[in-house]
Amino acid sequence: MNYRLFFSPTGGTARATELVCGAMETPFVAVDLTLPAARGQHHWFAADDLVVFGLPVYGGRLPQVPGLFDGLRGENTPAVLCACYGNRHYDDMLLEWKTEMEKRGFICIAAAAIVIPHVYSGVLGHGRPDEADLPAIREFARAVMNKKDRTSVTVPGSFPYKKWEKPFRTPEKTAGCVKCGLCQKVCPTAAINDDFVGDPAACIQCMKCVRVCPVGCRQMDMSAVRAYLESNYSVRRENEFFL
Ligand SMILES: Cc1cc2nc3c(=O)[nH]c(=O)nc-3n(C[C@H](O)[C@H](O)[C@H](O)COP(=O)(O)O)c2cc1C
Ligand code: SF4
Ligand code: SF4
Structure with missing residues (x-):
């Protein structure tokens, strides 16, 4: 089976993963990890599954969401990581994420850094992904589907990761x-x-x-x-x- 996983409070990341999976022209089961109840469940995947996973970048790092990965387990399951960000940068997020996934039994065979609307600005990433983005997204999707080997992809980033503390504030x-x-x-x-x-x-x-x-x-x-x-x-x- 193919699975589309995402955490996406305001929908930008979910839409980006829809475009990537849609371009793969094969059915996907959607697993929305945005609410705590979904993250409290087990999501286990087999070696012959494919997981396409989308997360937003927060502060150039993984979003600091309690239990985000706790229910996830693969058995050498191929995973495609889609880091979705608001046109500033994704810094070390892909490297941090790949490391977390591989600890949990996934092999990250491909990755993407995709610009989506920035939740704090109506200008940064407005309307993205847009028409101009689609040809490269389709080409990426086709290349993933045709990828025969399951080797771990190299992603940008360095360790120690960029320092970022979640601000202590709330609406x-x-x-x-x-x-x-x-x-x-x-x-x-x-x-x-x-x-x-x-x-x-x-x-x-x-x-x-x-x-x-x-x-x-x-x-x-x-x-x-x-x-x-x-x-x-x-x-x-x-x-x-x-x-
Ligand atoms: C706390 C916080 C930090 C963010 N940090 C970054 C960042 O470092 N780089 C960036 O380009 N976008 C950043 N963004 C924008 C998000 O990556 C993204 O645009 C937004 O949260 C929408 O994702 P969603 O619609 O899937 O919820 C940040 C957003 C939030 C809420
Ligand atoms: S309280 Fe904070 S985490 Fe909860 S929905 Fe509002 S902004 Fe998001
Ligand atoms: S702040 Fe009050 S009115 Fe607004 S969503 Fe929450 S409960 Fe409803």
Whole structure:
């Protein structure tokens, strides 16, 4: 069987993996690891399965999501890693990820660094992957399907990995909350309590709760980060593929 795994609070990573798997022209079973309940289950894969896995890059590293890999186990299962990032850079994330996967019984036979919309900016990665990205994505998908050997791919990155600490902050519930509970339901780290207040220690700043709030009362001021990103990283980056 072929499996499409992803963690994707705001949908950019999920869409990128859909495009990669769609271009492989063979059926995939989707496994969405975004919510804690899905990560609490076992996902075991055999040697004749293929796993295409998408994760967003946070701070040039793996997203700091509790239990992200705990339920995953392969038996020399071939895996294709799709590092999805918001047009700044992916730094050491692919190397860190490949190391985690190979500890769990996967062989990373191919990898990609794919630009998706940056959750903190309407400019960085806007509309990506777009029409101009599709030919190279299709070519990559075909090359993966035709790859006969199962050797481990070389990916960029260096160890010790880039230092990045998750910020200690969380979106605030401002006036006007109608207690609908949506923010709590969709939070990937269960960081929102029954009064709909977030825990800055558990929050990964994914912005999902802000996006779903029907009255717009959940807010986090990202204007300084946005201005920094847009003045330094607005030039279009191209996707990269490793085989
Ligand atoms: C906490 C955090 C850190 C991020 N760090 C980076 C980064 O280092 N480089 C980059 O290009 N994009 C970065 N991004 C953008 C994400 O890679 C991505 O655009 C976004 O989170 C959307 O993924 P999703 O739609 O699948 O949830 C970061 C996003 C978040 C929330
Ligand atoms: S509190 Fe909001 S921003 Fe923080 S992890 Fe949960 S959904 Fe994401
Ligand atoms: S989504 Fe918005 S309105 Fe609904 S409980 Fe959360 S903060 Fe309140």
